[in-house]
Amino acid sequence: xxxxxxxxxxxxxxxxxxxxxxxxxxxxxIPALDELQQxxxxxxxxPAFLNELDRLLRxxxxxxxxxxxxERLTEHAGGAKIxxxxxxxxxxxxxxxxxxxxxxxxxxxxxxxxVIAETxxxxxxxxxxxxxxxxxxxxxxxxxxxxxxxxxxNVFRMKxxxxxxxxxxxxTSTLKDATNEAIRDWVTNVRDTFYILGSVVGPHxxxxxxxxxxxxxxxxxxxxHQALEGREVPDVIVACVGGGSNAIGIFAPFAYLPExxxxxxxxxxxxxxxxxxxxxxxxxxxxxxxxxxxxMMYLLNDDEGQIVPPHSISAGLDYPxxxxxxxxxxxxxxxxxxxxxxxxxxxxxxxxxxxEGIIPALESAHAIHAAVEIAGRxxxxxxxxxxxxxxxxxxxAEVMRLLDLAQTAPAQDAPGVIRPQEVHA
Amino acid sequence: MTATLTATTPGAARIHAAFxxxxxxxxxxxxxxxxxxxxxxxxxxxxxxxxxxxxxxxEVGIPYSDPLGDGPTIQRASEQALAGGTSTRGTLALxxxxxxxxATPIVIMTYVNPIYAVGPREFMRLxxxxxxxxxxxxxxxxxxxxxxADLAAEHxxxxxFLIAPTSTPARxxxxxxxxxxxxxxxxxxxxxxxxxxxxLAEVPAMLALAREHARVPVAVGFGVKDADTARxxxxxxxxxxxxxxxxxxxxxxxxxxxxxxxxxxGCQK
Numbered sequence: 001x002x003x004x005x006x007x008x009x010x011x012x013x014x015x016x017x018x019x020x021x022x023x024x025x026x027x028x029x030i031p032a033l034d035e036l037q038q039x040x041x042x043x044x045x046x047p048a049f050l051n052e053l054d055r056l057l058r059x060x061x062x063x064x065x066x067x068x069x070x071e072r073l074t075e076h077a078g079g080a081k082i083x084x085x086x087x088x089x090x091x092x093x094x095x096x097x098x099x100x101x102x103x104x105x106x107x108x109x110x111x112x113x114x115v116i117a118e119t120x121x122x123x124x125x126x127x128x129x130x131x132x133x134x135x136x137x138x139x140x141x142x143x144x145x146x147x148x149x150x151x152x153x154n155v156f157r158m159k160x161x162x163x164x165x166x167x168x169x170x171x172t173s174t175l176k177d178a179t180n181e182a183i184r185d186w187v188t189n190v191r192d193t194f195y196i197l198g199s200v201v202g203p204h205x206x207x208x209x210x211x212x213x214x215x216x217x218x219x220x221x222x223x224x225h226q227a228l229e230g231r232e233v234p235d236v237i238v239a240c241v242g243g244g245s246n247a248i249g250i251f252a253p254f255a256y257l258p259e260x261x262x263x264x265x266x267x268x269x270x271x272x273x274x275x276x277x278x279x280x281x282x283x284x285x286x287x288x289x290x291x292x293x294x295x296m297m298y299l300l301n302d303d304e305g306q307i308v309p310p311h312s313i314s315a316g317l318d319y320p321x322x323x324x325x326x327x328x329x330x331x332x333x334x335x336x337x338x339x340x341x342x343x344x345x346x347x348x349x350x351x352x353x354x355x356e357g358i359i360p361a362l363e364s365a366h367a368i369h370a371a372v373e374i375a376g377r378x379x380x381x382x383x384x385x386x387x388x389x390x391x392x393x394x395x396x397a398e399v400m401r402l403l404d405l406a407q408t409a410p411a412q413d414a415p416g417v418i419r420p421q422e423v424h425a
Numbered sequence: 426m427t428a429t430l431t432a433t434t435p436g437a438a439r440i441h442a443a444f445x446x447x448x449x450x451x452x453x454x455x456x457x458x459x460x461x462x463x464x465x466x467x468x469x470x471x472x473x474x475x476x477x478x479x480x481x482x483x484e485v486g487i488p489y490s491d492p493l494g495d496g497p498t499i500q501r502a503s504e505q506a507l508a509g510g511t512s513t514r515g516t517l518a519l520x521x522x523x524x525x526x527x528a529t530p531i532v533i534m535t536y537v538n539p540i541y542a543v544g545p546r547e548f549m550r551l552x553x554x555x556x557x558x559x560x561x562x563x564x565x566x567x568x569x570x571x572x573x574a575d576l577a578a579e580h581x582x583x584x585x586f587l588i589a590p591t592s593t594p595a596r597x598x599x600x601x602x603x604x605x606x607x608x609x610x611x612x613x614x615x616x617x618x619x620x621x622x623x624x625l626a627e628v629p630a631m632l633a634l635a636r637e638h639a640r641v642p643v644a645v646g647f648g649v650k651d652a653d654t655a656r657x658x659x660x661x662x663x664x665x666x667x668x669x670x671x672x673x674x675x676x677x678x679x680x681x682x683x684x685x686x687x688x689x690x691g692c693q694k
Binding site (some may be wrong): 022023024025026027028029030031032034170171176177180183184187188189190191288289290291292293294296299301302303304305306307 | 489490491493494496497500501504507512513514536537538539540541542543563564565566569586587588589590591592593596600611614615616
């Protein structure tokens with residue numbers, strides 16, 4: 001069966017999701033965005049492009065990723081069945097590779113020999129470097145100095161793959177600044193460079209294109225849930241949200257169903273030390289509408305419009321905004337966005353590891369926390385699907401550092417869980 | 426220079442008059458840029474006074490945390506100005522004080538997020554009250570938000586949008602027709618900043634295209650750093666914008682006024 005890319009009713013022809021989205025970028029980039037939109041429009045129905053993408057997703061990435069019934073986690077939660085959509089099984093360790101391969105193929109098709117990317121946790125950078133190596137493209141990855149410190153292993157992987165990693169020291173030295181630098185590079189080299197954007201953010205058509213490429217996650221869930229449970233639609237879907245690409249990938253195939261057929265969809269935002277603390281990355285819960293990186297969205301910005309530096313235990317969620325389609329979902333109630341703290345995520349990471357033998361990425365651990373909470377309040381015949389967006393290898397050193405800092409206290413959630421009194425000592 | 430100027434607002438009229446005066450003197454209009462609150466909140470007024478001695482128009486930037494269209498020089502200046510407490514409202518207060526001392530038109534350069542944060546209508550009201558004549562909006566293509574230009578006009582302000590060497594003929598037409606102050610042609614494919622050597626090869630063709638559609642003067646900026654590059658630009662443009670060179674001078678404690686005098690002299694046609 002050949003791959004086909006889904007068609008959704010959003011955004012409108014101007015790249016707007018309601019009032020969100022758009023193209024707030026220097027004029028230099030507008031022709032490039034038009035060119036990209038045209039190239040994507042043609043490619044998305046071209047059998048040559050789709051067959052090659054399908055082949056790579058299957059044979060190189062290892063798709064489909066499994067929908068795995070987490071029996072011990074289900075037992076622990078004491079309610080609905082918890083399924084894990086195992087994007088951590090993908091080659092390079094996260095959902096990011098789905099989008100990167102597709103964009104790199106598009107770059108090649110457009111005749112661009114050089115690709116650039118931004119990365120926070122490094123997963124998107126590694127996936128971009130991997131796709132570039134596979135397709136023989138030159139690759140430059142922008143990464144904040146703070147993230148380079150937190151994600152040394154991924155930095156090395158990118159270099160090993162032949163990419164150049166450029167350290168960004170402006171602003172807060174994290175993902176938003178790496179994104180600024182990538183956009184500046186693109187403004188400068190737009191004629192021969194393709195920007196592989198890593199999430200459902202940025203100017204149109206990126207949020208739509210990245211969503212379409214990630215929708216394979218939700219489309220597979222439909223088929224797998226049908227086989228396992230005799231129905232396509234789970235009762236609840238949970239996914240973590242930074243910019244929001246793994247979440248949109250699992251939400252979008254269900255989001256445009258009639259309301260009574262839609263699952264309850266929950267996006268977990270990084271609440272850091274708590275939304276009330278001001279040290280968080282929860283754009284829906286703690287932000288206001290603004291413009292960053294070319295799109296209007298919920299954004300951490302002060303009453304002067306200056307971007308407020310986000311904080312999360314997870315470099316991958318450490319972004320001050322959230323994709324425009326999520327903003328529309330939040331505003332219209334199609335999905336709910338709930339804050340999950342650093343400490344809760346760290347607990348959930350250990351919980352899943354001890355109970356299922358799966359070390360999740362710190363990003364995905366935010367979703368695990370919410371899934372356990374909600375499953376416990378649901379009847380056993382219902383199902384919760386969690387998008388396990390990535391594996392935790394990249395975070396192990398940072399988790400070790402945080403747990404070393406933490407004082408060991410009596411376990412509450414599961415035997416042996418190290419509960420930090422103060423993660424940020 | 427365009428013969429049929431039709432000023433739509435008081436700000437546009439003042440901007441057009443400034444270009445016309447320079448033109449009458451056989452010069453391209455000299456438009457220096459400085460980030461508000463740089464190098465310090467206290468020192469900014471003195472630097473701006475020095476620039477206004479020589480400027481036909483002054484461009485004042487509202488410092489912003491994430492300036493996508495700017496290179497490292499202006500970005501660092503913005504970070505420093507923000508750290509020193511400069512705000513959007515504060516910038517407009519600084520401009521108001523400058524306008525009390527100088528008749529030279531002043532245009533504000535700002536990214537859209539500070540405008541949205543204050544509220545577009547409130548922002549325009551504050552800008553009008555401060556005596557601002559026009560706005561330059563580097564991350565707002567004119568077809569993104571039609572309300573901003575309408576609100577600006579309602580408050581007597583002119584609007585400047587940008588074209589770039591990558592702009593297609595259709596985009597040049599759209600942008601040129603939307604400008605009410607002057608049209609800002611970006612000289613290079615890239616961000617702001619002084620560059621090694623001259624990179625103005627693409628300018629003449631771009632300007633020829635722009636002039637087919639623009640009803641307003643056309644200025645060129647990005648990469649203009651000294652009298653020599655200013656002279657090259659002045660041969661083809663109605664105005665010359667210089668930014669990063671003044672930030673660099675201010676940072677190094679050099680005389681901003683002396684550099685401005687030199688570059689203004691370079692604007693001779």
